[in-house]
Amino acid sequence: MIGAGVFAAFAPAARAAGSGLLVGLALAAVVAYCNATTSARLAARYPSSGGAYVYGRERLGDFWGYLAGWGFVAGKTASCAAMALTVAAYTAPGLGRVGQSAIAAAAVLALTALNYRGVQRSALATRVIVTVSLLVLAGSVTAIFFAGEPALARLSPFPGAGPLGILQAAGLLFFAFAGYARIATLGEEVRDPERTIPRAIPIALALTLVVYAAVAIALLLQLGPAALGAAPDPLALAVPSWLSPVVRAGAALAALGSLLALVLGVSRTTFAMARDGHLPKQLAAVNPRFGVPHHAELVVGVVVAVLVAFTDLRGAIGFSSFAVLTYYAIANASAWTLRTGRLVPAVGLTGCVVLAFTLPLSSVITGGAVLAVGALAWLIRSRLRGGRPS
Structure with a gap:
């Protein structure tokens, strides 16, 4: 969760x-x-790779599981592209679109190679990157509070914002929270998943919320909402000038950390869907030496490396948010069918739907179109096999 989102959202x-x-x-x-609580409950019951793809299939039927998997793969592939482009923007701001696309593609391929060699090595790299990112964030917040000039006079209540604006902000900020499901999608590779997953997800979420709240308060106090909203790199703008290069380096490193986890999660869901026949069976191959779905990882890496040459950062983030909120809506609907503890999944389902449809209109239209294409593909496949939609 703690990645480029906290620097950009x-x-x-x-x-x-x-x-x-x-x-x-x-x-x-x-x-x-x-969503985290729902994911933890479902992951404990179904400790298999695939996350809401598995939950939707088991609780709601084959179609809903497929749609969750389709939304996850499509949305997180867009997130991969967004993170790769963020790395390029922070490391080479003067290279232009072509040069930055080349750097983004190189970052994707390098991290795909790291994931190819196994989860444990990737997990170690992620821990190092998150530790550095947290140190940068802690230093930035401390410097703002002790060396900044607070903009309290500019903190007028809700300037230009109504309920729709606040809901849209929540949808955009959800992009920075997304990531706790990565634990659930790795269910088959986690030791003692029934005990580990339900504990890991809420703890990770709580720690992330504390970090985000501290950063948000510091930025509002230092810049005020107007300057914060206009700044392409608000954290680097808010800190003293001597600390700005460190923040920029930390942002690029955080984006690498997010990209590392994203490629890992997307490839596992792709693997699960291929294993069940929803995607080409070749993507379900497992490397006999490293024990990873190497075909799925290579395909995901290549697709993202190509995508960064054609996509826009803002569009990728908006589309990703819509698709991932759809994914979690299906997870919450799946948990609701367990017939116990229905309040949390009901709130989660309602929240996902509301936030998804208050995102920018272009994101809603594009996301809806991609989900419709996926649904049509499933229907055609079902008819060709002589089955009936479930």
Whole structure:
């Protein structure tokens, strides 16, 4: 969860909600908590790779599981592209579109090679990257509080923001929370998943919320909502000038950490869907030496490396948010069928739907179109096999 989102999501969210940014952050956290709790319950019951793809299939039927998997793969592939482009933007801001696309593609292929050699090595690299990112964030917040000039006079209540703006900010900030499901998608590779997964997800979410709240408060106090909303790199702008290069390096490293986890999660869901016949069977191959779905990992890496040459960062983030919220809506609907503890999945399902459809209209249209294409493909496949939609 702690990756490029914390460096990039607060500016567009502040443009939507003004000083209501903290309300948007709270709403995003509530939805994320419901999703995390739901994911933990379902992962304990179904400790298999695939996350909501497995849950939807088992609880709602084959179609809904497939749609969750399709949404996850499509949305997180877009997230991979967004993270790769973020790495390029922070490391080579003067190279232009072509040069940055080349750097983004190189980052994707390098991390795909790392994932290819096994989860344990990838997990170690992720721990190192997150540790560095947290140190940068802690240093930035400390410097802002002790060396900054607070902009309290600019904190007028909710300037230019209504309920729709706050909801849209929550949807944008949800992009920064997404990531806790990565634990669930690796269910088959986790030791003692029934005990480990339900504990790991809420703990990770709580720690992330504390970090995000501290960063949001520091940015609002230092810049005010207007300047925060207008800044392409608000954390680097808010800290003293001597610390700005460190923040920029930390942002690029955080994006690498996010990309590392994203490629890992997308490839596992792709593997699960291929194993069940929803994607080409060749993607279900497992490397006999490293024990990883190497065909799925290579295909995902190549697709993202090509995508960065044609996609836009803002469009990738908006589309990813819509698709991932759809994924979690299906997870919550699946948990609701367990017939016990229905309040949390009901709140999570409602929150996912509301946040998805208050995102920018272009994201809603594009996301809906891609999901419709996936649904049509499933229907055609079902008819060709002589089955009936479930």
